[in-house]
Amino acid sequence: MNEQQRKEQNILQSDDEAKNLKRIQELSSDDLISHYFQTTYEPTAPSLKEAKKRGKSETEVHYDFTIPEDIQGIGARKKFQIRTYGCQMNEHDTEVMAGILTEMGYESTTDQHEADIILLNTCAIRENAENKVFGELGHLKSLKRENPGLLLGVCGCMSQEEAVVNRIKQKHPFVDLVFGTHNIHRLPQLVKEALFSKEMVLEVWSKEGDIIENLPRVRKGKIKGWVNIMYGCDKFCTYCIVPYTRGKERSRVPHDIIQEVRAMAAEGYKEITLLGQNVNAYGKDLDYEYSLGDLMDELRKIDIPRIRFTTSHPRDFDERLIEVLSKGGNMLDHIHLPVQSGSTEVLKRMSRKYTRERYLDLVQQIREAMPNATLTTDIIVGFPNETEEQFEETMTLVEEVGFEAAYTFIYSKREGTPAANMEDNVPMDVKKARLKRLNELVNRQSKEAMAKYEGEVVDVLVEGVSKNNDEVLAGYTARNKVVNFKGPKTAIGQIVQVKIQESKTWSLNGEMVETIEVK
Incomplete structure (x- = not known):
């Protein structure tokens, strides 16, 4: 030998x-090397059939997350880059992955040519989001060719889709690692396997994982932060892929959330946003009676200036939550309340489980408790077989509620959802025309709402300098309005008072009130 x-x-x-x-x-x-690291690796691919099943077993909570000693230094003198697509939940997941990679010794970089690992944290809500990711993979192919040692991974909601993973395997075999939304805590082991494997490492769980606490995070700055309070969704709207990619609803224990918020307050955070795919369904899966309103009532007592939550479902917006929000303080009266359509018939086909009338009743309840509440929403235009009359119902609802902003979209067909099998007789040019009309209405309402701020003094949480002018600071009001103003850089990260001098459709311009001390 x-x-x-x-x-x-x-x-x-x-x-x-x-x-x-x-x-x-x-x-x-x-x-x-290939033999040694593949002996313990069993690839798992997503299955839509399995993802549609809802198990009866209780979700377990784990507090023992650690990075194995043999992996902790594996990223020494190496760098990573994570590109995030989609919602705040994906942004939050990116913070966790960045925290894990940092503990493994990696450093973050914004230069793809410096990166030893590039992860694409993907979104599956709309077809356009998927197209962006596949387009990005096409660009990264040449980078991978220049740097064969680069580890390229795809994660997030797209990775939970069976068709997507099959496409990656067939057309993008240069991808080294594919993992899903339920096994982010397994990133250290998966990275190690991918580094030493000759084949694509694939681990996507079609069944939900447990709740893993004590995961490391690298948050962006110390001003605003996200706190995940629950995972998954049980609503099964006919157009939505989220219940299959994110799994059933699983709520974190209240104590863990409260402790996290207290720690962030101690670190100086000025605003937190509670996250969940269906955030106001929080607590329904716990084995004791506890709701989002109960949680918010406890968080209300913590010394942090602003607390938001997203995204809520009208079906779960109850009187207890309205009662707590109406107490004010750090409970903000800006509420994002997705309606999706103003037509009861369309809402029924969407399986939203509420009517136009029920939604308007809810809005009235909110207005009675919080007369100055700002409401924003999400709207889908051109859902299969939407008639002109049904679209007009959406237009009249937007006017009646007085939304000050809306995220508007043409319906995007998602494979595996019930709506994907619905016959659709609405031409695309009609859908585009409807979207244009809706956006014109929303823009007009936003402009009218903004004009009311002229001459007012508002509290602004300053996030940094303006994207368009380094001499101008930018921040948000409690009602989520963008404000640009001139002021000292020392105001960044603070809440200051600004007198509004000019309003635009989507932003406000003003001047910092010099006599008011920075909070």
Whole structure:
């Protein structure tokens, strides 16, 4: 047996992986490395059929997350980049992945040419989001060719779709790693496997995972932060893929959320946003009676200036939540309340489980408790077989409620959802024309709402300098209005008072009130 063979035999027989990783660099045998790391790896691909099943087993909570010793230093002198698409939940997941990679020794970089790992954290809500990701994979192919050692991964909601993963396997075989939304805590093990494997490492759980606490995070700044309070959704709207990609509703224990918010308050955060796919369904899966309103009532007592939540469902917006929000303080009266359509018939086909009338009743309840509440919404135009009359019902509802902003979209067909099998007789040019009319209405209402701020003094949480002018600061009011103004850089991260001098459709311009001390 020669010296090289003795080295290989020692590697295969040793149980000490920490020593193995150091010794691997001395080996020249790629086959050995591939064999060693694939012996414990079993690839799992997503299954839409399995994802549609809802198990009865209780969700377990784990507090013992650690990064194995042999993996902690694997990223030393290496860098990572995570590109995030989609909602705030994806942004939050990116913070967790960045925290994990940092504890493994990696450093973040904004330069793709410096990166040793690039992860695409994807969104599956609309077809356009998917197209962006696949387009990005096309661009990264040449980068991978220039740097064969680059580890390229795809994660997030797209990874939970069976058709998407099959497409990646067939058309983008240069991707090294694919994992889903339920197993982010497995990132250290998956990265190690991908680094030393000759084949694509694939691990996507079609069944929901447990709740993993104590995950490391790298948040962006110390001004605003997200706090995830629950995972998944049980609503099964006919157009939505989220219940299949994010799984059933699982609520975090109240104590863990409260402790996290207290810690952020101690660190100086001025605003937090509570996150959930269906955030006001929080607590319904717990084995005791506890709701989002109860949680908000406890968070109301914590010394943090602003608390928001998103995204809510009208069906779960109850009187207890309205009661707590009406107490004011750090409970803000800006409410994002997706309606999707103003037509009861369309809402029924969407399986939203409320009517136009019920939605308007809810708005009235909110207005009675909070007369100055700002309402924003989401609206889908051109749902299969939407008639002109049904679209007009949406237009009249927008006017009646007086939304000050809306995220508006043409319906996007998602494979695997019930709506994807619905016959649609509405031409695309009609859908585009309707979207244009809706946006004109929303823009007009936003402009009228903004004009009312002229001459007023508002509290602004300053986030930084304007994207268009380094001499101008930018921030948000409690009602989520963008304000641009001139002021000292020391105001960044603080809540200051600004007198509004000019209003635009989507933003306000003003001047910082010099006599008011920075809060």
